[in-house]
Amino acid sequence: MLLEGASAQGTARRFRVNTGAVVEWARLAGMVIQMGARGGIEPVNSLMAVPDPRRAYRRLAHEDRVFIEMAINSMPAWSIRAIGRHLGVAASTVSRELRRHRVESGRGRGASRETKYHAGVAHHHTMRSRVRTRTGKLDCSELRSLVVSGLNEKHSPQQVAGRQRIMFPDRPELWVSHETIYQALYVQGRGSLRHELTVVKALRSGRTRRTPASRLPSRDVRPWLAGSRITDRPAAVADRAVPGHWEGDLVVGPDNSGVVTLVERNTRFALIERLPGSRDSATVIDVIRHQIMGLPEQFRQTLTWDQGQEMSRHKDFTIATGCPVFFCDPHSPWQRGSNENLNGLIRDYYPKGTNFNNVSDDAIEGLVDQLNDRPRKTLGFHTPRERLNQLISSVALAP
Incomplete structure (x- = not known):
């Protein structure tokens, strides 16, 4: 009945046994059963064996197994050699078929149980075993x-x-x-x-299963500084085609600690430097000036920041470096998405609550090296350091 598509519950009612007995019978027959009113055995692709012309021998088909079942149950029963001669296969093939696909029947344990051969169950079990699992x-x-x-x-x-x-x-x-x-x-x-893996987290997110992405925060269009809004930024910055445009922010910790993070929009090259235990505007601007002044002038075009108070003295920075500062709209982190991504990478190394006053400059330098040697999909899986070096070399070779 199971092979004919009946459910486990229907089969149990037909033979007046409990469903557990049907499940056990199916297991002994090598079948995988699905529970429920519409359940039953797990189907296979086909109940017909397809001959393989490249092989010298042939496999038993469903009709061959039906004949074997009839032959061994006839009076008198056929011998294994006679069955093999009739089907055109070796006697060992028939013997192996009977030995592999015995189904126990009867109630209780011991002598009251007998072993029989069932053609449908045998063929179903064989076809299931032939379903190849894809090698990973x-x-x-x-x-x-x-x-x-x-x-x-x-x-x-x-x-x-x-x-x-x-x-x-x-x-x-x-x-x-x-x-x-x-x-x-x-x-x-x-x-x-x-x-x-030797790392604690396999993925930067720390997730062990997929979860839907959260909604982005609503946008607030209030300007923070007249003349320095992101809408006042040169249009050439948006397409990332021209190098020298940066995004920046702070990654902060307790006890007034933190690091200044800058990332170049074209190459994704990162600059990170630890704050000296203070986050006031003068200190932050001094650290940024020290970071960016080590670059060629062509790579100091603009800097995009959020509306934090630490950049309230941004004009002093512009005068010292010649690099104007532009500010994102409130609650719009995607306007400096490269820096948001960089800060997320940093949090993978130093989670929230890290006191950066206790982090050494050598550790920060190692972090910068690893991030700049990280292949990026947006760069064709080249590294930010490789791309920046190419740009610097092309500028140096230009007449």
């Missing part, structure tokens, strides 16, 4: 090692996948999609990578 791409030890190495360097799955195509352009077997990596991280039962 990350089963390749070399590729898996490269992916784990990239994740341990705090590269995202997308960055790892993109970098593989650059590093191994002639070896597509070492290419992998970022979705495959996410599946290996999210789905614990299928090639999980988590136990092979």
Whole structure:
């Protein structure tokens, strides 16, 4: 009945047994059963065996198994060799078929139970075993090692996948999609990578499953400083085609601690420097001036900031560096999205509550190096340092 599409509950009512007995019978027959009023055995693609012309032998088809069932139950029963001769297969094939697909029947345990051969159950079980499970791409030890190495360097799955195509352009077997990596991280039962990582968090978000993104905050269009709003910023800044335009902000901690973060919009190159235990405007501007003055003049075009009070003396900065400052609209972090992303990366290293007064300058310098050597999808999976060096070289070689 199960093979004919009946549910487990319907089968139980037909034979006047409980549903548990039907489930146990199905398990003994090698079938996977789905529960519920509309449940039943898990279907297979086909109940007919398709001959493979490339092979010298043939597999047993459904009608062959029906004949075997009739032959062994006839009076008198056919011998295994006679069945094999009739079907045109070896006797060992018939013997193996009967041995592999025995179904226990009867009630209770011991002598009251008997073993029978059922053609439908045998063929269903055989077809299920032939359904090939797709080999995971990350089963390749070399590729898996490269992916784990990239994740341990705090590269995202997308960055790892993109970098593989650059590093191994002639070896597509070492290419992998970022979705495959996410599946290996999210789905614990299928090639999980988590136990092979040395970092605490596999993903910067810290999530172990996908969650819908939150809504962006509502926009407030109030200007903070007349003449220095983002709408007053040159239009050339928006398309990121021209280098030298920066975004900045503070990442703060307790005890008036924090770091100043700057990121170049074209190359995503980051500059990070620790504040000396003070966040007043004069101190912040002095740190930014020290950061940006080490760059060629062509790379000091504009700076986009939020409306924090730490930049209330931005005109002093502009006079000292020649780099004008423009301010985003209130509650509009996407207007300086590269810097928001950079600050998120920094929080992956130093979570909220970190006292930056206790973080050494060497640790900050190591953080900057790792972030600037991080491959980025928006850069074709090149690194910010590579792109900035290319631009500086082209400027130096220009007549």
